[in-house]
Amino acid sequence: MTGVYIHIPLCFAKCDYCAFYSEPVGQGAGAVRRALVDGLLREMDARLDGKERVGADTVYFGGGTPSLLEPDQVDRILGVLRERLDIAAGAEITLEMNPRDLSAERLEAYRDAGVNRAVLGVQTLSERLHRIIGRSCPPCTGRELDIFFGVPGITHCADLIAGIPSQRDDELIHDIDTIAGYGAAHLSVYLLTIEHGTPLWRRMSIDDKAESLQKRHFEAARARLRGLGYDHYEISNYARTGFESRHNMKYWRFEPYYGFGPGAHSFVDGERYFNPMTLPGYIGPTQLPHVKDDRGxxxxxxxxxxxxxxxxxxxxxxxxxxxxxxxxxxxxxxxxxxxxxxxxxxxxxxxxxxxxxxxxxxxxxxxxxxxxxxxxxx
Incomplete structure (x- = not known):
């Protein structure tokens, strides 16, 4: 079966370390996200109309910040996908969330729309480390964690960043223990990458001391999470048994997936395609280019x-x-x-x-x- 990736290239404000394509929209997200959803529905209709219906067992809303979409907008997108594809019973439907957007009512509405797996972008619980990496939203607190993990009927996952310059070993272990203590089914622990051209790159570099820290933190995270019963199944990913990311496994197993949205990539029938458009162009035209990514x-x-x-x-x-x-x-x-x-x-x-x-x-x-x-x- 295929997977489906929905790219939501919107964020409230850009984080200093982020090199993914996204457009900061601040308080003016309403009109832009409506136009983006209209564009997504238009692209899905154009690319799937007249095609043989295929089965899909994963849908992933990534970004950017997909939780800027209203639950009814997520419901509209999933509704069109169900019309065009055979979405399997028990399909994994994932939404990435920013703590800034979190409320019990909102998460419950996403769940009722069909989302059954949510990934909370914690990154670090330390306010000091938030400032160092230039995270755009306030640190996640116990209040947000209580809300996120308190909503039933959904698989709770979280992302953390390790190897941040000056990050202490006990700070990393505290973050891991806190998230695991809430019963997270899946934890991603990414080593900080300083991408060329980002604001973080302009004020920070990875030297030998930083590399040594990252190696130590990688080993510390692996040992702690294994000790807590998580399976280390991918370089940066740990899961309770049976809760591996089925969607991301498609990338690592070279399995097919459709990608919709500006900048999204697809792998269909053994061929790779991508949408080269940025957000301003995507929400405007009636025709959406879909370029084949030729590779030897x-x-x-x-x-x-x-x-x-x-x-x-x-x-x-x-x-x-x-x-x-x-x-x-x-x-x-x-x-x-x-x-x-x-x-x-x-x-x-x-x-x-x-x-x-x-x-x-x-x-x-x-x-x-x-x-x-x-x-x-x-």
């Missing part, structure tokens, strides 16, 4: 390895070759064996197939390990 066999193979190795269970090289219709170049296999010798990768030979996954050490240095393997393909 080497780039596709590299992407398969790069995304698949994010899962701690790794990938089957034989399955990859069958699905992509390629033969893995000998040089790439040599690089894989070198990573195994260095202790960064685990290679298992089973029934004539090669299975590879990151080692405990390799997970910590995943970016450089994976790049060393696929560099020849790029």
């Amino acid at each position: 066999p080497g780039s596709v193979t590299a992407e398969y390895i790069m995304t698949g190795l994010r899962l701690l269970r790794g990938i089957s090289l034989g399955e990859m070759e069958r699905r992509l219709g390629v033969t893995l170049p000998g040089e790439v296999m040599e690089r894989i064996r070198k990573a195994v010798e260095e202790g960064s990768l685990v290679l298992e030979e089973r029934d004539g197939d090669n299975l590879i996954r990151l080692s405990e050490r390799g997970v910590i240095f995943s970016d450089s390990v994976i790049f060393s393997i696929v560099e020849h393909l790029l």
Whole structure:
């Protein structure tokens, strides 16, 4: 089955560390979000009209700040999707939320519209660290956590940021223990990335001291969450058994998904497409461009390895070759064996197939390990 990604590129104010495409709308969100929803419905009708109905088992509202949409607007979008696609019973329908937008009534209305999984962007509970990274909304407090985790009938998830310069180990563990203590089914712990061109990049850099902090925090978060009973199933993601993100698994497993909204990407019938429009253009025209993202066999193979190795269970090289219709170049296999010798990768030979996954050490240095393997393909 396919997945569906709905991109909501709106935010109240841009955070200093954010490099994702979004437009800050402040108090004037009402008219813009109405126009955005109209554009989304128009795009869904245009792209799905006349197509054979396919099954979908995940819908993900990402951004930006999807919780700027009113619940009835989320309901309209899901209604059109149900008209155009066969949304499976028990489909995972996820909405990212900002603590600024949180109320019990609002979350209950999202649930009643069909949302059954919510991700709260906590990032850090520390007001001091909020200021350091330039988080645009006030820190999440016990009041917001009580509201969020107190609404039944929904899977509660949260995002945290680790490895923030000057962040103490006890501050990170406090955040993890607090969120886990509320019964979160899923926790994402992302190491702070300083993206080129962001306000944070203009005033901060990652030096050797910061890299050492990030390594320590990655190991500390992994140990704590495993000790609390969470499964570390993807580099930055931890879940209670059965609560892994089914939608995000589609990206890592190279499975199909539709993407709607300005800047959204799709992977349909083995081909990648994207909508190159920014918000001002998207909400205006009657025609919406949908551009094919052409990639050579080497780039596709590299992407398969790069995304698949994010899962701690790794990938089957034989399955990859069958699905992509390629033969893995000998040089790439040599690089894989070198990573195994260095202790960064685990290679298992089973029934004539090669299975590879990151080692405990390799997970910590995943970016450089994976790049060393696929560099020849790029």
